Amino acid sequence: MDINRIQQFGDKLYEAFVARSTIAPLTEQVPDITLEEAYAIQLRYIERRLQAGETIVGKKIGVTSKAVQQFLGVYQPDFGQLTSNMVFANGADIDLGGLIQPKAEAELAFVLKEDLNGPGITAMDVIRATDYVVPCFEIVDSRITDWKIKIQDTVADNASCGVYVLGDERGDPRKLDLTLAGMVLEKNGELYSTGVGAAVQGSPVNAVAWLANTLGTLGIPFKAGEVILSGSQSQLVPVKDGDELVCTIGGLGSCRVSFSGRSAV
Amino acid sequence: MNITLSSEAITRLTERVEGAQTRAYSIPKLTNEYPEMTADDGYAVQLSLLKRFQEQGHKLIGWKAGLTSKAKMQQMGVNQPSIGFLTDLMFRPENSVITTEDLVHPKVECEVAFVTKDDLTGPDCTAAQVMAATDYVLPSIEIIDSRFAGFKFDLPSVIADNSSSSRYVAGGRPRLAEDLDLRTLGVVLEKNGEIVEMGAAAEVMGHPAEAVAMLVNILHHLGESLPAGSFVMSGGITAAVAVNAGDHVIARFQELGSVSIRFE
Numbered sequence: 001m002d003i004n005r006i007q008q009f010g011d012k013l014y015e016a017f018v019a020r021s022t023i024a025p026l027t028e029q030v031p032d033i034t035l036e037e038a039y040a041i042q043l044r045y046i047e048r049r050l051q052a053g054e055t056i057v058g059k060k061i062g063v064t065s066k067a068v069q070q071f072l073g074v075y076q077p078d079f080g081q082l083t084s085n086m087v088f089a090n091g092a093d094i095d096l097g098g099l100i101q102p103k104a105e106a107e108l109a110f111v112l113k114e115d116l117n118g119p120g121i122t123a124m125d126v127i128r129a130t131d132y133v134v135p136c137f138e139i140v141d142s143r144i145t146d147w148k149i150k151i152q153d154t155v156a157d158n159a160s161c162g163v164y165v166l167g168d169e170r171g172d173p174r175k176l177d178l179t180l181a182g183m184v185l186e187k188n189g190e191l192y193s194t195g196v197g198a199a200v201q202g203s204p205v206n207a208v209a210w211l212a213n214t215l216g217t218l219g220i221p222f223k224a225g226e227v228i229l230s231g232s233q234s235q236l237v238p239v240k241d242g243d244e245l246v247c248t249i250g251g252l253g254s255c256r257v258s259f260s261g262r263s264a265v
Numbered sequence: 266m267n268i269t270l271s272s273e274a275i276t277r278l279t280e281r282v283e284g285a286q287t288r289a290y291s292i293p294k295l296t297n298e299y300p301e302m303t304a305d306d307g308y309a310v311q312l313s314l315l316k317r318f319q320e321q322g323h324k325l326i327g328w329k330a331g332l333t334s335k336a337k338m339q340q341m342g343v344n345q346p347s348i349g350f351l352t353d354l355m356f357r358p359e360n361s362v363i364t365t366e367d368l369v370h371p372k373v374e375c376e377v378a379f380v381t382k383d384d385l386t387g388p389d390c391t392a393a394q395v396m397a398a399t400d401y402v403l404p405s406i407e408i409i410d411s412r413f414a415g416f417k418f419d420l421p422s423v424i425a426d427n428s429s430s431s432r433y434v435a436g437g438r439p440r441l442a443e444d445l446d447l448r449t450l451g452v453v454l455e456k457n458g459e460i461v462e463m464g465a466a467a468e469v470m471g472h473p474a475e476a477v478a479m480l481v482n483i484l485h486h487l488g489e490s491l492p493a494g495s496f497v498m499s500g501g502i503t504a505a506v507a508v509n510a511g512d513h514v515i516a517r518f519q520e521l522g523s524v525s526i527r528f529e
Contacts, residue, residue: 179517180517180520182467183449184465184467194465195465250450
């Protein structure tokens with residue numbers, strides 16, 4: 001794919017994001033699109049958001065569970081960039097009018113106190129370089145019509161990132177069992193699903209190490225202060241006006257979010 | 266209790282279940298012969314089986330709660346939890362080798378187990394009372410083995426078959442229940458080194474102590490109570506996983522260590 005085509009697709013995704021609309025899957029428009037091209041499109045889409053005044057505040061890791069990997073037929077995670085307009089405080093009420101076709105996921109977020117320069121990063125480096133971890137919700141969203149995504153579509157679309165909410169209770173990864181910590185997700189006061197850290201690449205720490213090594217190879221900086229959403233520990237939760245979600249990670253704490261209004265689709 | 270079976274029928278069904286359990290063969294579900302059979306009829310058969318085992322010298326160690334999650338009830342096509350008894354002959358130590366020769370189609374599930382220090386009685390036992398009466402909790406694996414062909418059954422049949430209980434293993438790390446958040450406690454079940462199931466203990470009726478309280482209340486309905494010193498398995502946190510000879514299974518619990526067994 002030539003550079004103009006990549007730029008065009010990045011622009012289309014950005015325009016869909018701004019207009020709260022969707023575009024046909026890129027994999028239908030360009031059946032032989034590669035993963036590399038998809039990441040190049042993502043960079044363009046993010047470049048447009050930065051030009052509009054946002055800044056990079058972190059990364060998200062996606063496709064971390066076996067179920068999602070089998071569904072997409074890929075056996076490694078993907079990543080997207082977190083930008084400054086995406087973040088919401090714990091307990092926020094999110095206006096669905098700003099989103100297209102959102103779904104929620106409960107995750108563990110890492111905040112770095114040191115740069116992580118891959119390749120060669122291990123799980124031990126991740127624990128050492130982590131300032132703290134917090135429970136969080138990622139509200140994924142797709143600029144691709146009806147979520148009809150293959151791996152190249154979601155990668156180009158910034159790993160289907162929408163917005164995210166960080167909990168207030170910070171934990172020290174040296175004092176927690178992030179692999180076996182249970183996660184309980186409640187929707188409107190009722191148990192919705194449960195999970196465990198191990199659902200994410202065997203441990204969320206492994207996912208962050210993968211990210212550091214992947215970013216290092218691509219020459220993308222991974223800096224102290226960045227937030228990393230490490231991958232979903234729950235099923236995707238559909239959300240609508242009036243819904244409230246709480247996720248609690250064992251030994252750590254909770255994150256809470258509610259929703260109002262109507263999304264575009 | 267809503268007993269519809271004659272005492273002769275209960276004896277006949279007890280012998281049928283005992284034969285299937287001890288000689289490891291499958292039988293058709295009991296409701297094929299007794300379509301009107303109730304859950305209470307199932308418990309009458311189960312208690313008759315327990316009495317028979319006790320007369321043979323088996324010791325009652327405690328009870329298990331079964332079908333405690335919505336997913337489990339849907340998987341098995343029933344709509345309420347059940348309980349079953351646990352004897353000394355069903356117990357296997359941690360790290361032991363369990364033979365599949367005397368099992369029909371075994372499956373494993375991971376559970377939080379409770380050991381009590383006070384008597385608990387229904388009919389209004391609460392999770393808070395269970396927590397107060399708990400000496401300690403520990404990790405456990407239950408090997409369930411429905412004696413019904415193809416795991417096809419209904420609630421009365423499964424209750425008569427001692428709620429599919431067959432073997433149980435308790436792990437080595439006891440903890441005080443009040444030191445843990447049993448709701449968010451995570452567990453990972455690995456078979457031959459691969460993660461096959463995982464979840465948090467809230468899957469068990471929102472909190473494992475709720476399942477123990479439910480069990481005490483069912484015991485009351487059966488005219489029984491839960492004496493101090495009982496061992497209680499609170500119900501599978503994950504879906505049950507089929508095992509075969511040669512399989513190695515390890516259940517890893519947050520804060521509670523692990524339980525490991527092999528099958529031959």
